[in-house]
Amino acid sequence: MNEIITARGSLLIAGVTIDGATVDIAVDEKGTIAAIGKDAKKTIDADIVIDGSDRIAVPGLVNTHTHAAMSLLRGYADDMILQDWLSQKIWPLEAHLTGDDVYAGTRFACLEMIKSGTVAFNDMYFFMDRAAAAVDDMGMRATLAYGFIDLGMEEKREAEIKATETLVAHVRSLDNPRIRVAVGPHSVYTVSPEGLRWCAEYAAEQEIGIHVHLSETEKEVVDCVARFGKRPAYLLDDCGCLTPRTVAAHCCWLDEAECRLLAERGVTASHNPASNMKLAVNRAMPYHWLKAAGANVSLGTDGCSSNNNLDLMEEMKFAALLQKFAWNSPTLLPAGEAIEMATAAGARALGTGPGTLTVGAPADIVLLDARAVCNTPLFHADSNAVYACNGGAVMTVLCQGRVLMHEREVPGEEEIVREAAAAARSLVDRAQDSS
Numbered sequence: 001m002n003e004i005i006t007a008r009g010s011l012l013i014a015g016v017t018i019d020g021a022t023v024d025i026a027v028d029e030k031g032t033i034a035a036i037g038k039d040a041k042k043t044i045d046a047d048i049v050i051d052g053s054d055r056i057a058v059p060g061l062v063n064t065h066t067h068a069a070m071s072l073l074r075g076y077a078d079d080m081i082l083q084d085w086l087s088q089k090i091w092p093l094e095a096h097l098t099g100d101d102v103y104a105g106t107r108f109a110c111l112e113m114i115k116s117g118t119v120a121f122n123d124m125y126f127f128m129d130r131a132a133a134a135v136d137d138m139g140m141r142a143t144l145a146y147g148f149i150d151l152g153m154e155e156k157r158e159a160e161i162k163a164t165e166t167l168v169a170h171v172r173s174l175d176n177p178r179i180r181v182a183v184g185p186h187s188v189y190t191v192s193p194e195g196l197r198w199c200a201e202y203a204a205e206q207e208i209g210i211h212v213h214l215s216e217t218e219k220e221v222v223d224c225v226a227r228f229g230k231r232p233a234y235l236l237d238d239c240g241c242l243t244p245r246t247v248a249a250h251c252c253w254l255d256e257a258e259c260r261l262l263a264e265r266g267v268t269a270s271h272n273p274a275s276n277m278k279l280a281v282n283r284a285m286p287y288h289w290l291k292a293a294g295a296n297v298s299l300g301t302d303g304c305s306s307n308n309n310l311d312l313m314e315e316m317k318f319a320a321l322l323q324k325f326a327w328n329s330p331t332l333l334p335a336g337e338a339i340e341m342a343t344a345a346g347a348r349a350l351g352t353g354p355g356t357l358t359v360g361a362p363a364d365i366v367l368l369d370a371r372a373v374c375n376t377p378l379f380h381a382d383s384n385a386v387y388a389c390n391g392g393a394v395m396t397v398l399c400q401g402r403v404l405m406h407e408r409e410v411p412g413e414e415e416i417v418r419e420a421a422a423a424a425r426s427l428v429d430r431a432q433d434s435s
C-alpha cells in the first residue's frame with residue numbers, strides 16, 4: 001500500500017495548482033489548512049509530503065442527498081415511474097434489509113464517493129447506526145438521518161419516533177466530529193402532519209438538522225393540495241420543518257412563492273438532476289427562482305437505484321446541462337456555480353466548514369489529474385472539471401487532513417467491493433425466497 005495513505009501527521013502538498021497559480025498547501029496535525037502559498041512549508045514541519053505537480057487542488061465535494069446503502073440496489077429496478085418504482089420494487093426489497101447490509105452498502109458507497117472526490121454526504125436511510133460505523137471506518141464526514149415514514153398511522157409514528165431518538169443518542173455517543181445526526185421525515189406523502197410536527201420540534205430541541213424530500217413530482221404537489229389544501233412547502237412550513245438547518249431534496253415542482261419561502265427560512269435546496277431525469281419527474285428544479293430569492297442550492301446524487309452512481313463530478317455536469325436545457329438558457333448555472341453548488345453550498349448546508357481552500361478551513365482537499373485527457377487543453381480548470389471530467393480524474397482525497405485516497409488507491413477496496421456484491425446477492429435472494 002502507498003505509504004502516504006497510512007501516514008499520520010502534518011502534511012505538505014507541494015507545487016499544486018489552485019486557480020492557475022502554483023502554490024504549496026500546509027496542513028497541520030489537526031487537519032486544518034495552516035497556510036497556502038509559496039512560503040507555506042515554513043509554517044509546519046511536515047511529516048508527509050505529497051507531490052502536487054500535475055495536480056489541480058479543489059475543495060472536497062459535498063453530496064447533500066443520498067441513500068448510501070442503496071448502492072446495493074444499483075441496477076435492480078430501472079426505467080419506471082417513481083411511485084411504482086418505490087412501491088412495487090424498492091420498498092418490498094428494503095423490507096428485507098439488515099444492519100449488516102446497510103454497513104456493507106454504506107462502506108461501498110463511501111468507497112465510490114471517495115473515488116470521485118466526495119468528502120461529506122447527507123444520508124437518509126435505515127439501520128443508521130451501522131451506516132455510522134461504515135462512515136467512521138472510511139474516514140468521511142456524514143450527516144445521518146433515519147428515514148421517518150409513518151404513513152399516517154399512530155402506531156407506526158411511535159416506532160419512528162423511537163428509532164429517531166435512538167439514532168440521535170447513538171451518534172451523540174460516538175462523539176465523532178465527522179459524524180452528525182439529523183431528523184429525516186421522508187416527505188409530505190409518507191409522513192403525517194403530526195409526524196412532521198414532531199420531527200420539527202425534536203430537531204429544534206436537539207439543535208440538529210432536518211433532511212426531507214420536497215416537491216419531487218407533480219403528483220406530490222397535486223395530492224398534497226387535495227389532502228391538505230396547500231402546496232408541500234407550505235405544509236412543511238406550517239409544521240415547522242423549514243429551518244436554516246433543513247435540506248430539502250429535489251424541489252422540482254416549487255412555484256416562485258415557495259422558492260421565496262425557502263430562501264426566507266434559510267432552507268438549502270438539494271438539486272439531484274440525474275435522479276430527476278431518470279425518474280422523469282418532468283420538471284427541473286427552478287434554480288433561477290431559488291437563486292433570485294437568495295436560497296442556498298446544493299448538489300446531490302440521490303440513491304444508487306435512481307442515478308445509478310454517486311459521482312458528484314458527473315452530477316455537476318448534469319446540473320449545468322439540465323438547467324440550461326429545461327429553462328432554455330445557456331447562461332444559467334455556469335461551471336463556476338456548479339462547483340460552488342457541489343462544494344461551498346453543500347458545506348454550508350451541512351455545517352462542515354466554508355467548503356473552500358482557505359487558511360483555517362478543514363483540509364478537505366481533492367487533487368485532480370491535470371494531465372488527464374479531460375483536462376487537456378487546460379484553458380479553464382472549472383470548465384474541464386464540470387463539463388469534461390468525471391470522478392476518474394480524482395487522484396487524491398483528503399478529509400480533515402487525513403488521506404483517504406492517494407493515486408487512486410483506497411485501502412481495502414477489493415474486500416469492500418466483494419462484500420457489497422455478496423450482500424446485494426443475498427438481499428435479493430432473501431426477498432425472492434419470501435415471495
Ligand SMILES: C[C@H]1O[C@@H](n2cnc3c(N)ncnc32)[C@H](O)[C@@H]1O
Binds near residue numbers: 086090094213275306
Ligand atoms: C429513505 C427512503 O427513501 C427512499 N427513496 C430513495 N430514492 C427516493 C426518491 N427519489 N424519492 C423518494 N424516496 C426515495 C428509499 O428507498 C427509502 O425507502
Ligand SMILES: [Zn+2]
Binds near residue numbers: 067213249302303
Ligand atoms: Zn431521495
